[in-house]
Amino acid sequence: MYKKLIIIGIALAFAFCHSKKKTTAVKPAEKTVVAARSPLAVAQKRWPGATDEELAQGKTIFETKCTKCHGAKKIVTRSEKSWLHEIDDMSPKAHLTPEEKEKLTRYILSYREANTSAD
Numbered sequence: 351m352y353k354k355l356i357i358i359g360i361a362l363a364f365a366f367c368h369s370k371k372k373t374t375a376v377k378p379a380e381k382t383v384v385a386a387r388s389p390l391a392v393a394q395k396r397w398p399g400a401t402d403e404e405l406a407q408g409k410t411i412f413e414t415k416c417t418k419c420h421g422a423k424k425i426v427t428r429s430e431k432s433w434l435h436e437i438d439d440m441s442p443k444a445h446l447t448p449e450e451k452e453k454l455t456r457y458i459l460s461y462r463e464a465n466t467s468a469d
């Protein structure tokens with residue numbers, strides 16, 4: 351008789367622990383990682399008011415108008431100074447408007463800075 355009660359008690363304890371575990375085993379909310387070096391964060395630091403849309407447009411310009419004569423050049427391997435020079439050089443070749451050139455510049459420089467380590 352007592353043996354039975356003990357078994358039931360143990361079973362209940364298990365059931366209780368189990369159900370408790372279930373309800374508390376909710377994953378903690380994913381931490382929102384605010385990437386300090388996302389291209390947008392980099393761009394906004396430099397050009398307050400820079401938008402994701404503008405960077406996306408710069409990327410499109412880079413991938414379409416800047417690949418007509420050669421492949422997409424690697425962004426991270428070139429210094430910022432060199433890029434500014436290349437962009438000045440290449441924008442007329444690609445017939446970019448001043449606005450397109452600005453978007454391209456913001457895209458390239460912020461992508462570069464966000465994807466290189468120190469500097």
Ligand code: HEC
Binds near residue numbers: 417420437444446454
């Ligand atoms: C009308 C053709 C043409 C267009 C359009 C063009 N380029 Fe070029 N680009 C060249 C040529 C020619 C070279 C020299 C040969 C090479 O490096 O492929 C060159 C070289 C480069 C180089 C490498 C220079 C070096 O010393 O290694 C970069 C970077 C570059 N272009 C970026 C761009 C960007 C950014 C755009 C868009 C604004 C662009 N190019 C559009 C023709 C073009």
